[in-house]
Amino acid sequence: MNIFKTGSATISCRHRLTAGTALALVILATACQRESPPKDAPEPESRANNVADKSSEALVQTTAAQQGGGEKGTEHPVQSGDMGLIDPKAIMQTRKLGPRSFSPYANRTFPSRALWGDQHLHTSWSFDAGFLATITPGDALRFARGEQLKSTFGVPVRLSRPLDWVVMTDHSDSLGVTAEIRKGNPEYMQEPTLKQWNQAMNGDPQDSVAAAMEAIAAQSKGTLPDILKNPKTLQSNWEKYTEIIEKYNEPGRFTAFIGYEWTPNPGPGNNLHRNLVYRDGRDKAIQQTPLTTYETVNPEDLWKWMARYEETSGGRILAIPHNGNLSNGLMFAMETYTGQPLTKAYALERQKREPLYEVTQIKGDGETHPALSPNDEFADFESWDKGNLNLLPKKPEMLQFEYAREALKNGLLLERELGANPFKFGLAAGTDSHTGLTTGAEDNFFGKHPGVEPGPERYKHVTLSFEGREVLGWEMSAAGYTAVWATENSREAIWDAMARRETYASTGPRMLVRFFGGWDFTEEDAGARDPAWIGYDKGVPMGGDLSKAPQGKSPTFLVAALRDPIGANLDRIQIIKGWLDQDGKKQEKVYDVVWSGDRKAGADGKLPPVGNTVDVEKAVWYNTIGAPELISVWKDPDFDPGERAFYYARIIEIPTPRWTAYEAKRFNIKMPDEVPMITQERAYTSPIWYTP
Known part of the structure; x- marks a missing residue:
């Protein structure tokens, strides 16, 4: 499934119904339309499948209308028999991923x-x-x-x-x-x-x-x-x-x-x-x-x-x-x-x-x-x-x-x-x-x-x-x-993802990270609960390429991270940019893109530390700081369309005990002063490259 919960679609009907009641009546009405089969006819493989086929037909008609397949000027909901009305605006349109369904998990052709x-x-x-x-x-x-x-x-x-x-x-x-x-x-x-x-x-x-x-x-x-x-x-x-x-x-x-x-x-x-x-x-x-x-x-x-x-x-x-x-x-x-x-x-x-x-x-x-x-x-x-x-x-x-x-x-x-x-x-x-x-x-x-x-x-x-x-x-x-x-757990699918560089590295925690680059991501996209649909439709994923910037545009990046379910909260997401300037010299810069809490950057442009809840003696930490998830759209403020560049995201956790702290507690020993006892785990995404 996607790493973020998908919001509900809005449903409008000819009657004032709740979304759940409307869906139930869609199924009921479709079932009632079926003609009774002859007594000697074989039983259909699945009554539910027939209902689903009718429902799917209605949604296909809806999708066709929302993508311009209906009558010109049609702005009202599409009707299909006694199915009720589905507002095309309730199902997000796509540019290149094909038709979407009422179900936000249907028709996905991208890795989920x-x-x-x-x-x-x-x-x-x-x-x-x-x-x-x-x-x-x-x-x-x-x-x-x-x-x-x-x-x-x-x-x-x-x-x-x-x-x-x-x-x-x-x-x-x-x-x-x-x-x-x-x-x-x-x-x-x-x-x-x-x-x-x-x-x-x-x-x-x-x-x-x-x-x-x-x-x-x-x-x-x-x-x-x-x-x-x-x-x-x-x-x-x-x-x-x-x-x-x-x-x-x-x-x-x-x-x-x-x-x-x-x-x-x-x-x-x-x-x-x-x-x-x-x-x-x-x-x-x-x-x-x-x-x-x-x-x-x-x-x-x-x-x-x-x-x-x-x-x-x-x-x-x-x-x-x-x-x-x-x-x-x-x-x-x-x-x-x-x-x-x-x-x-x-x-x-x-x-x-x-x-x-x-x-x-x-x-x-x-x-x-x-x-x-x-x-x-x-x-x-x-x-x-x-x-x-x-x-x-x-x-x-x-x-x-x-x-x-x-x-x-x-x-x-x-x-x-x-x-x-x-x-x-x-x-x-x-x-x-x-x-x-x-x-x-x-x-x-x-x-x-x-x-x-x-x-x-x-x-x-x-x-x-x-x-x-x-x-x-x-x-x-x-x-x-x-x-x-x-796209699936198989040698072929995983190897293909490696070959196209759609991977990220973690120092240990299994945090979930999405990173997309494009030219048209907006602040509103960061509020969506289905960033993958938006990311693949409007841009390229980690490991991908951008080229030939449209006139007057800078690259935009949609980045989202969800903490490891049994791990620590997140401190911040950074985007690291490397580029060649006009003189051909190598440059790099680290941008704090989104972070937990209400911290503000200082005069030096640096974000204050998130804090530290680690109790080294007990080898524990507390998720009372940081954030369970972070998501943002970031636009490169220093973009020059004539300069080659790459961008990758680095996701930093709040401080947690290092393995040496667990060792000290479990064996009741004191480590020498030079031994680090606290760490900040992280993940690195594959880059997205820009070529003029």
């Missing part, structure tokens, strides 16, 4: 439900996760669809609500081999390194974590034993893996996507990972063995692999790049992986193959960074900026090529130079959990890998460690989920 999922999940079949994790792909899918499991270390765990879909993205490198190392397969034990890892995996959990870090480093340096790179083993395991996923795919109830993560770490440690998402079933997916980094670490080779898959199988596949904050400046570099200048062909291919980008996950948030957006008071959110995946130190100049907002601005610049935009992506989120558990909520966070499952000392456990450089447990971010506006 946000489907929630995780596009980045690992199980014991991933080479690194398997050093500790025992949750299998089948376990993970059962958990995601709402079943209770026990974690690797025996803790009962369940989601607050089932997810609608999940992409299984275990690493293609050495897929499924960790179990053989764990059980001591004699063939594997001939390798001293693998024997050492076997001992670690069957010993202390922290030894397993250390072995996993060693394996990741060896993989990024290309020094893994050859036995782990056997392509025949990979194909065999791929066929088993896809068979498991197929078993749990239930169109209409739960969608299990076939996928994998391609994990290049050149440098070593510069994270250029991509999640591959198949639109297809197993019959097509197994026709081509997944690409591994044993063959290549160049993203352009991945795109060629994707093209071959589509050509040979007739299937469809897309890639979602990993959060770029661990790439040390390579994720959105202004040159190719091999150091060549970018071309239009490159830009078009990247845009086609990678329509979405993972903007937030356990290893930090990737929307923007305070060094890149110094005037954005919400920029420093779950920042991971120490280095790359191997924690090789990051230089300040690398940041501009790692974060989504700056990449979107660079995309405008490249589009002007090349004629195509390589960084034209929508926004997605994932957990990147290596536990097999899609736990992205602050109060239900099971960590990056089983070595940092809930516990009194988790906050100080090492999450990443290389050559003395460390990321501690408390630095993990409990995130995130992707919402997809799809």
Whole structure:
């Protein structure tokens, strides 16, 4: 259903009747008009269906009149037999969506439900996760669809609500081999390194974590034993893996996507990972063995692999790049992986193959960074900026090529130079959990890998460690989920929505968000209870394009948000604009569009904080501030029709306890002062682009 309650239509009749009585008489009168069938005639399939057909006929006539199909000059209600009169003005007219009905939910051809999922999940079949994790792909899918499991270390765990879909993205490198190392397969034990890892995996959990870090480093340096790179083993395991996923795919109830993560770490440690998402079933997916980094670490080779898959199988596949904050400046570099200048062909291919980008996950948030957006008071959110995946130190100049907002601005610049935009992506989120558990909520966070499952000392456990450089447990971010506006819960519909970028990313809460851009939205549209009808009819949704501004007009945006039903109220909705000015320089600005309470912007243009009801000691908050829903129409006050631009919405919740606060309360511990205990969760919509 739509995210906002739809208002009632007005009904006028030849008699003074209530709306409910009029509808009852419509049904009764239509039923009475039917001729009695002959005694030997078969009984109609459904008496109600015949009544509905008559009612539908009347409403079609009404719609025809309201769209100009009736007599010219007709302004009075339309009559259909004894049906009564329906005022055409009571049913909102559409420009391009076709006829509307008395029922505000009928005739909808647009997506009407946000489907929630995780596009980045690992199980014991991933080479690194398997050093500790025992949750299998089948376990993970059962958990995601709402079943209770026990974690690797025996803790009962369940989601607050089932997810609608999940992409299984275990690493293609050495897929499924960790179990053989764990059980001591004699063939594997001939390798001293693998024997050492076997001992670690069957010993202390922290030894397993250390072995996993060693394996990741060896993989990024290309020094893994050859036995782990056997392509025949990979194909065999791929066929088993896809068979498991197929078993749990239930169109209409739960969608299990076939996928994998391609994990290049050149440098070593510069994270250029991509999640591959198949639109297809197993019959097509197994026709081509997944690409591994044993063959290549160049993203352009991945795109060629994707093209071959589509050509040979007739299937469809897309890639979602990993959060770029661990790439040390390579994720959105202004040159190719091999150091060549970018071309239009490159830009078009990247845009086609990678329509979405993972903007937030356990290893930090990737929307923007305070060094890149110094005037954005919400920029420093779950920042991971120490280095790359191997924690090789990051230089300040690398940041501009790692974060989504700056990449979107660079995309405008490249589009002007090349004629195509390589960084034209929508926004997605994932957990990147290596536990097999899609736990992205602050109060239900099971960590990056089983070595940092809930516990009194988790906050100080090492999450990443290389050559003395460390990321501690408390630095993990409990995130995130992707919402997809799809027409149904199926692989095809969800994948198609991803491909057209009609998605938004959440750091955890399942708030509902609509974002539309156009030229004719009015303040009155913000008062409607059916924003989707208005949004799709008068504009384009998130992920869409506007071009060639009508004379004298500025773009208008309809944005609406409804809080998570079991979550926190909303602080504000912001629209972030990025553009190229007349001198070709990149610009950005954050606009507060609608907010809770009666706050007013100060002399600096900043809105005062919403307040804070968090009781850290009790790990609770109160919805006595903020608003359950926010909706507004906003017009760009600084629009120049000659300047390329993009716009996306950011929805901010009121302050709530961070996962560390729940940990402190449940284990009765005191966190160090540097550990944050309060957070402000958020959602990011895919952008809408304007091109002159």
